Amino acid sequence: MTRQRLSRRRLRFCLYAFIVVFVVFAVRLFQIQALDMGAYAAKAVAAGTARVAVPAPRGEILDRNGRPLAASVHGRNLTADPYLTAPNAPEIAAILREQLGDRIDYFDTIDKLRKKVYNPQTKEMVPARFVYVVKRLPGDEADQVLEALKEYPGIFSEKIGLRTYPGGRLGANLIGFVDAEGTGRAGLEQALDKRLTGTDGENTYEVSPLGVRIPMADTTVREMVPGSDVVSTIDRDLQWFADKRLAAGVDEAGADWGLALTMDVRTGEIVQMSQFPSFDLADPQDRRGAWIKNLAVERPYEPGSVMKTITMAALADQGKIRPESPIVVPKGIKVDQYRIGDYWRHGVLHLTAAGVIAKSSNLGTIVAARQMTKRSHWEYLRKFGFGQLTGIGLAGETAGLLRDINTNPWAASHRATIAFGQGVSVNAVQMIRAVGAVANNGVLVTPTVVDAYRLPDGRQIDAPEGETRRVVSPEAAAIVRRMMEQVPRSDGGTAPAAQIAGYRVAGKTGTAWRVSPETGKYIRGQNTVSFVGFAPADKPRFITYVVLDKPHRNAGGGSAASPVFHDIMAMALERFGVVPSGSKSPKVDLDW
Amino acid sequence: MSVVTSPSARFHGAIPHKPSTRMRGAARPQPKRGLRLVAPVTHRARRTPFVVVLLAVVGSGLVGLILISTAMQAQTFELAELTAEARELETAQEALQREVSELESPEHLGPLAVARGMVPSQTPVYLQLSDGTVKGSPKPAEERSNIRQVVR
Numbered sequence: 001m002t003r004q005r006l007s008r009r010r011l012r013f014c015l016y017a018f019i020v021v022f023v024v025f026a027v028r029l030f031q032i033q034a035l036d037m038g039a040y041a042a043k044a045v046a047a048g049t050a051r052v053a054v055p056a057p058r059g060e061i062l063d064r065n066g067r068p069l070a071a072s073v074h075g076r077n078l079t080a081d082p083y084l085t086a087p088n089a090p091e092i093a094a095i096l097r098e099q100l101g102d103r104i105d106y107f108d109t110i111d112k113l114r115k116k117v118y119n120p121q122t123k124e125m126v127p128a129r130f131v132y133v134v135k136r137l138p139g140d141e142a143d144q145v146l147e148a149l150k151e152y153p154g155i156f157s158e159k160i161g162l163r164t165y166p167g168g169r170l171g172a173n174l175i176g177f178v179d180a181e182g183t184g185r186a187g188l189e190q191a192l193d194k195r196l197t198g199t200d201g202e203n204t205y206e207v208s209p210l211g212v213r214i215p216m217a218d219t220t221v222r223e224m225v226p227g228s229d230v231v232s233t234i235d236r237d238l239q240w241f242a243d244k245r246l247a248a249g250v251d252e253a254g255a256d257w258g259l260a261l262t263m264d265v266r267t268g269e270i271v272q273m274s275q276f277p278s279f280d281l282a283d284p285q286d287r288r289g290a291w292i293k294n295l296a297v298e299r300p301y302e303p304g305s306v307m308k309t310i311t312m313a314a315l316a317d318q319g320k321i322r323p324e325s326p327i328v329v330p331k332g333i334k335v336d337q338y339r340i341g342d343y344w345r346h347g348v349l350h351l352t353a354a355g356v357i358a359k360s361s362n363l364g365t366i367v368a369a370r371q372m373t374k375r376s377h378w379e380y381l382r383k384f385g386f387g388q389l390t391g392i393g394l395a396g397e398t399a400g401l402l403r404d405i406n407t408n409p410w411a412a413s414h415r416a417t418i419a420f421g422q423g424v425s426v427n428a429v430q431m432i433r434a435v436g437a438v439a440n441n442g443v444l445v446t447p448t449v450v451d452a453y454r455l456p457d458g459r460q461i462d463a464p465e466g467e468t469r470r471v472v473s474p475e476a477a478a479i480v481r482r483m484m485e486q487v488p489r490s491d492g493g494t495a496p497a498a499q500i501a502g503y504r505v506a507g508k509t510g511t512a513w514r515v516s517p518e519t520g521k522y523i524r525g526q527n528t529v530s531f532v533g534f535a536p537a538d539k540p541r542f543i544t545y546v547v548l549d550k551p552h553r554n555a556g557g558g559s560a561a562s563p564v565f566h567d568i569m570a571m572a573l574e575r576f577g578v579v580p581s582g583s584k585s586p587k588v589d590l591d592w
Numbered sequence: 593m594s595v596v597t598s599p600s601a602r603f604h605g606a607i608p609h610k611p612s613t614r615m616r617g618a619a620r621p622q623p624k625r626g627l628r629l630v631a632p633v634t635h636r637a638r639r640t641p642f643v644v645v646l647l648a649v650v651g652s653g654l655v656g657l658i659l660i661s662t663a664m665q666a667q668t669f670e671l672a673e674l675t676a677e678a679r680e681l682e683t684a685q686e687a688l689q690r691e692v693s694e695l696e697s698p699e700h701l702g703p704l705a706v707a708r709g710m711v712p713s714q715t716p717v718y719l720q721l722s723d724g725t726v727k728g729s730p731k732p733a734e735e736r737s738n739i740r741q742v743v744r
Contacts, residue, residue, distance in 0.1 A: 068693050073686045140687035143680065166693035240698035241712055244739050501715050502728035567714060567738045574716035579727050 050207045055161045056198025059227035061175060061188055063236035064271070064451055068166055069175050070189065070281075075162025076142035078134040082115045083127040084154025089113035092152050096134065099145045104134055135180065136162055165281035171239045173275045173294040174394075174449065177287055186292055188232065188449065190395045195453055198227035229454035233269035238262070238575050242274040242568045246546070249564035250276045253529070253551035259296050259428050260564060262544045262572050265436045265534060268445035268466060270392070270429075271542070271572065297390075297397040300425040301549065304512025305360045305557065306435065306532050307421030309480055311369050312357060313438050314380035316476035320371045323354040323482045323588045329364040336413040340366065343511065343556075355590030358486035358493045360509055360557075362420045369419035377415060378405040381424070383471045384434040384444065391446040391466050392429050400426040421512055432545040435508070435532050438484075439540035442477035443470050481506050485537050485585045488562075492590050495562035498533050500570050502580045506540075507533025507565065509557030514550060526550050531561035535569055537585065541578045544569045702739075711737055 032040055061070035085092055093109040112133055116125040133155070137145065142157055149155045163178050176187020184193035201224025206214045242260050250258035260274040275295050280286045293299070315321040329349040333340045342361050349361070356364030369377060381387070387402030402424050403414060410418075417423040429447050437444035446466020454460050484506035488498040494509045510530035513522040529551055534543040546561040546568070572578075694700060714737065717728035 071690070071693065073690060074683060138687065138690070139683035143683055164690055166690070166697045166699075168697070168699045170697065170699050237698050240702055241739070244702065248739060501731055502717065567712075570714045570716060571712060574713060577718075578716070579718045579720075580716075582727060 048206050048208075049204055052203045053159070054201035054203060054224045055159055056200050056224040057161050057226045058163065058178070058182060058198065059196040059229040059454075061192075061196070062229060062231045063234045063239070064232065064269075065235070066231065067236050069171060069232065069234065069236065071164050071166065073162050073164055074139040075160050076137050076139060076157040077132055077160055078137060078142065078145065079156045079158060080113055080131050080133045081129050081154040081156070082113055082131055083129055085113040085152065086127055088152050088154075092149060092155065095148050096145065099148055100134065100137075100141070109133060136160065138162060138164075167236065167240070168282045169278055169280050170236065170243060171234060171273065172278045172281045173292070173296075174234065174273045175281060176294075177281055177284075177292075186287075187294060187394065188230065191393055192230050192450065195230060196227045198456070199225040201225075226456045228456065230450060231452040231454065231460075233264075233271060233449055233451045234273070235271045235572075235575060238568075238572055239272045239274065241571050242272045243276070243278070245564055245567045245571075246274045247276040249546070249560065250548060253548050253555045253560040255529075255548040255551040255555075255560075257291075257295060257549050258564075259547040260544065260568055261296055261428055261432050262542055262568060263432050263436055263447055265439040265540045265543050266445070268433070268436070268447045269451065270447055270449050271576075272568070273449070294394060294396065296428040297392065297394045298427070300398045300400045300427055301528050301547070302422050302424065302512045302515055303426050303431050303530065304421040304510035304528065305362070306431060306508050306510035306530055306545075307424065308357060308360065308365045308419070309438060309484060309508050309532075310381065310384050310434055311365055311377070311419045312353065312483060313384075313442075313472050313476055313480045314377060315368055315372060316479040317380070317442075317472035318372060318376070321353050321368060322479055323352065323486075324592075325353040325368075326592045327351050327353060327356055327364045327367050329356070329361055329367065333363055333366055333416065335366075335416045336411050338413050338416075340416060350592050352589055352592055354483040354486045354588040355492070357483040357508065358489060358590050360494050360511075365420045366416045369415060374410045374415045375405055377418070378402075378410065380471075381418070383469075384437065385430055386424065386426060386434065388430075390427070390429045390433055392449060394449065397429075398427050400424070400430055421510060425515070428545060428547055431532065432543055435534070435545070436543045437471050438477050438480045439506075439534040439543050440477075441474040442472040443468060481537055481540075482586065482588060484508055484533075486588055486590065488533070489585075489587075494556075495531060495533075495558035495565075497558065498531060498562040498566050498569075500535060500566060500573070502582075503535050503573065504537035504581070504583065504585045505533055505535045505569070506537040507531055507562070509562065511556045525553060527555075529555055529557045529561050531557050531565045533562075533565050533569065535573060536578065536580055538581050538583055541576070542569060542572045544572065706739055709735060711735060712739060714738060 057072040060068055060072060063069055080092075089110045092113055093106050096104050096109055097106050112131045115128040115131050117128045118124075119126045134145075139162075146155065146157060161182060163182070165172075165175065165177070167175075172187075174187050176189035176191075177185060178189050179185045182197075184190035184196065189196065202222045203219065205219040208214055242262065246258050246260040249255075258276050260272070261270060262272040263270050273296055275291075277291045279289055279291050312321060327350075329342075329346070329351050331347055340362060342363055349364070351359065351361060351364050353364075353368060355361075356368065381402055387399055387404070389397050389399050403410060403418075414423055433444060433447050436447075445468050448463065448466055450463040452460050452462050485504060487493045487507045487509065488495050488505050490496040490499070495507060498505055498507050508531070510528075510532070512528045512530075514526040514528050515521065516523050528547065528549050530545065530547040532543065532545040534540045544565050546564045548555070548560055551560050711733040713733055715729060715731045715733075717726060717730045719726055
């Protein structure tokens with residue numbers, strides 16, 4: 001056989017071999033790509049890719065100076081595979097107990113680590129493959145625990161975003177909180193949930209059959225978008241001081257609960273909103289009590305004599321009253337079989353309009369209010385925003401109750417009592433907004449608790465401004481301010497304790513009969529006492545409203561609420577650098 | 593196969609005056625020669641250099657591959673380590689940040705100050721720098737005058 005022939009045969013053999021091999025490949029390829037395509041693709045994706053959720057951090061809630069009131073940190077949930085952990089359950093539980101202390105229950109944890117579930121196929125109990133052992137651990141603690149447990153198989157963790165409230169009880173009712181899923185459930189957290197919540201991202205990458213990430217293989221990343229930060233109008237330090245001062249006031253007066261709010265009269269910014277009793281945001285167990293409600297917007301009550309300022313503003317706007325206007329105050333008034341008196345016994349008095357406000361005479365207010373029609377009285381109350389939501393944007397706000405004159409005509413007794421703040425219910429924000437209009441030269445502003453939003457890209461946008469409207473003339477507002485400046489007078493006013501040395505203060509006390517929430521009737525001997533005031537009276541900047549519910553019998557707006565007002569207002573004036581003008585309050589004769 | 597004939601020579605001899613356009617290159621006049629015997633090819637191309645070159649290419653490729661993959665693996669490990677370290681530092685930073693914000697919060701500082709007998713000021717007073725006048729009525733704060741105690 002020649003060489004040539006031999007190599008030709010070899011070539012041919014190789015060719016056939018190649019053809020056979022490639023035909024086998026082609027057939028297999030066709031089978032995989034064309035026949036079983038779906039099944040293999042799914043298998044490959046399932047076995048060859050891993051997904052990791054990237055939780056988007058929730059935006060922070062900051063005070064007006066950028067200090068955190070609510071912040072987000074990385075946290076972890078510890079999970080376990082009871083199939084693996086059951087044999088070592090007591091040891092693992094002991095380590096967890098050692099690391100986390102009281103936050104876990106030893107026996108509870110053992111039960112979790114040994115959890116069994118019913119398998120309907122084999123009809124017997126088998127170990128579960130997944131349980132949550134501890135939820136919501138801060139990242140550093142979770143790392144420590146995982147390090148301590150690394151000898152034991154079956155303990156895993158998943159990433160979550162965690163909410164922290166560095167202030168604890170500070171402004172708790174206003175700030176609110178999130179539930180276990182991270183959704184806002186109260187306060188600002190609830191009202192601004194959409195702004196604060198970001199969009200979670202996801203990383204998908206290819207892994208080897210052993211679960212190791214394949215370098216340089218395909219990776220798809222869906223970027224997470226963090227939530228926006230909310231800059232509130234609250235001043236953290238003033239809020240803290242007001243919280244504590246109010247708590248002391250509630251305690252001294254033996255009251256059921258108390259509220260204190262301070263608003264910038266020019267902008268409607270609420271710089272402090274306190275409530276006592278409150279709750280601790282740092283303690284999730286403390287979120288079940290009755291005090292998680294934000295009473296400043298959610299609780300309707302009868303305001304009492306504070307409402308006299310609004311009655312006077314309505315009269316002044318119609319040119320029907322001045323601070324010096326003489327009023328003959330009778331011993332008593334009987335309307336629709338109801339006998340109405342003042343809180344002190346007196347004969348016929350000759351008080352000026354300023355005297356009626358300074359001494360808080362119900363009878364004098366009724367006499368004055370009778371100069372306007374019931375309809376115009378109602379219309380002014382509507383203009384001042386009673387019976388309507390304030391637009392502050394907090395969840396669960398009550399509109400209060402103002403008898404609608406169109407559907408429920410006012411009897412003489414309605415007009416008489418509404419003039420001094422009974423037979424009408426309000427929320428505290430409504431009340432501070434209405435009196436704030438008197439302080440703000442007759443212009444009503446919308447109260448707000450949000451100053452601005454900080455977007456994830458770093459831009460800061462101002463919160464939309466609320467409605468602003470004129471309700472009474474600047475002259476009418478000035479007349480009422482002059483009357484209110486007589487209230488803190490030490491010679492004849494009801495609240496000398498409200499006077500702040502160096503400043504001109506205007507205010508009004510309130511002592512209202514308390515309505516039982518159950519029966520809707522007045523309870524004899526139970527009151528809601530309050531004080532609303534603004535300073536400096538010659539160029540108003542802040543208005544502070546203090547409400548104490550059901551204090552002991554002899555506590556009044558002047559004695560119990562005005563000292564709290566004094567301290568909070570003085571602190572607000574100092575913190576915001578409001579300089580006194582040095583002028584003296586003009587004195588108006590209280591009687592004639 | 594060992595005899596080389598020259599067909600072109602024969603061809604020229606047959607049709608000398610009419611060279612085909614295709615064969616123009618071959619049609620140059622050549623010195624006339626007769627057939628002669630050439631030496632047979634006694635050796636084929638040597639295998640060794642070829643094999644060496646081939647082995648060198650394959651070998652260097654393999655070594656390069658190993659080097660690259662080792663380097664990549666080392667880098668992957670380094671990446672994993674650095675990522676873990678970054679995460680650890682981030683967690684530590686967050687924990688410290690949390691601690692700082694809790695410690696600097698008035699909820700923490702307030703009680704400490706009150707416990708030392710400090711009292712929040714209740715009479716705001718300003719010194720006007722332009723003319724040296726004092727605005728407000730300065731009054732020393734009384735002990736335990738507004739916030740007596742703070743319960744956490």
